[in-house]
Amino acid sequence: MIDRRHLMLSGIAALAVRHALAASPAMTLWGPPAAPSVLLAQAVAAGSIQGQSLDFRVWRSPDEMRAGIAGGTMQAVVVPTYVAANFYNRGAGLRLLNVLTEGLLYVVGTPDAEGVVGLAGRRVAVPFANDMPDLVLRRLLAKAALTPGRDIHLDYVGSPPEAVQLLLAGRVDAALLSEPAASAAILRGGMAGKELVRAVDCRRAWQVATGAASMPQAGLAVMPALADRLGGEGLEALQGALEAALARVKADPAAAGGAAATALELPAPVVGRAIASSNLVALRASAAREALTGFFAALAEDDPRIIGGGQPDAGFYAL
Incomplete structure (x- = not known):
């Protein structure tokens, strides 16, 4: 009891x-x-x-x-x-x-460089070398038979804001960005009179390159x-x-x-x-x-x- x-x-x-x-x-x-x-x-x-x-x-x-x-x-x-x-x-x-x-990765650039193959000959700012953005982009480039250093130049930077700054300053042709940095870059480009678009939707490009559904x-x-x-x-x-x-x-x-x-x-x-x-x-x-x-x-x-x-x-x- x-x-x-x-x-x-x-x-x-x-x-x-x-x-x-x-x-x-x-x-x-x-x-x-x-x-x-x-x-x-x-x-x-x-x-x-x-x-x-x-x-x-x-x-x-x-x-x-x-x-x-x-x-x-x-x-x-x-x-x-x-x-x-x-x-x-x-x-x-x-x-x-x-x-x-x-998937929220995009290559943001000018309208004349759409699609992964459209990056050939371009200079792309990439935050975080050897991390997710870089790994995804490198797989997409490999599937498109583009070799970094030969067919495309990758400029590695320490953060997405640095990549955006290089893009807006015209020091690179495109930047690999996640959202909301991609939207911010496009908006800031428009305010500066520079048209920027999501030249590569990495999610869709990944689906095409690998056959994956997601x-x-x-x-x-x-x-x-x-x-x-x-x-x-x-x-x-x-x-x-x-x-x-x-x-x-x-x-x-x-x-x-x-x-x-x-x-x-x-x-x-x-x-x-x-x-x-x-x-x-x-x-x-x-x-x-x-x-x-x-x-x-x-x-x-x-x-x-x-x-x-x-x-x-x-x-x-x-x-």
């Missing part, structure tokens, strides 16, 4: 648990300086998950992102999907919760400590929050752009306009497994080390 003392102790324990949850630091969702962060901003604005408050921050470079994962300071982070596979295969325990975009470019990955703390129910709640965020973003892109503009350091109208060309989704990783496997195989065709040596096993897919 349960006596009053046991009831009192149980009540004290329950209060202690609730107090600990309320007092625990916010769960930070880290995102890139790109459109998937619009979804994170929406999810955070909507409230908590399992009584846990949420925070949203932007990592500014792949080096910062990798350091955050390696050091354990980024427990929930949007990354290029191949980066998640690489960390998982190397024993870091990073698992992919979902896919948040099926391009699962980036998604939210979680570290073991956070996954264990949330448990299956918590991971489901996090996925549900992002699915709801996607619905709100699609219903009102202008408002969504405003909510994420400060973090992305771009005007709200630019961010809102970019949503239509960002191919945002909230697909469970397991549902996208076939597409992810094909994407990884194509990216790592010449160097399996890109994905950590081989295809990740079933444990990689958190949901």
Whole structure:
């Protein structure tokens, strides 16, 4: 029989648990300086998950992102999907919760250089050497039989804003940009009297070059400590929050752009306009497994080390 003392102790324990949850630091969702962060901003604005408050921050470079994962300071982070596979295969325990975009890379340039083959003889600014934008572009160039250094010149820069500056200054013919940087470049070009277009839609070019139906470019990955703390129910709640965020973003892109503009350091109208060309989704990783496997195989065709040596096993897919 349960006596009053046991009831009192149980009540004290329950209060202690609730107090600990309320007092625990916010769960930070880290995102890139790109459109998937619009979804994170929406999810955070909507409230908590399992009584846990949420925070949203932007990592500014792949080096910062990798350091955050390696050091354990980024427990929930949007990354290029191949980066998640690489960390998982190397024993870091990073698992992919979902896919948040099926392709938001564009080569922005003048109207006379449309299509991958139209880049022949051009100088293209490329942010982040040997990372997702560069890897995708190099695969597309290889499929088009264009060799960097011979048929096309790639100028590597440290950030998308640097690539935009080179393009607007006329020092390069085109720039490889993700959204919303692509939309920002086109808008700024128009204001300066320079017509710029999305000369290459990398998602469509990828589909043509590889025969793939989609391009699962980036998604939210979680570290073991956070996954264990949330448990299956918590991971489901996090996925549900992002699915709801996607619905709100699609219903009102202008408002969504405003909510994420400060973090992305771009005007709200630019961010809102970019949503239509960002191919945002909230697909469970397991549902996208076939597409992810094909994407990884194509990216790592010449160097399996890109994905950590081989295809990740079933444990990689958190949901």
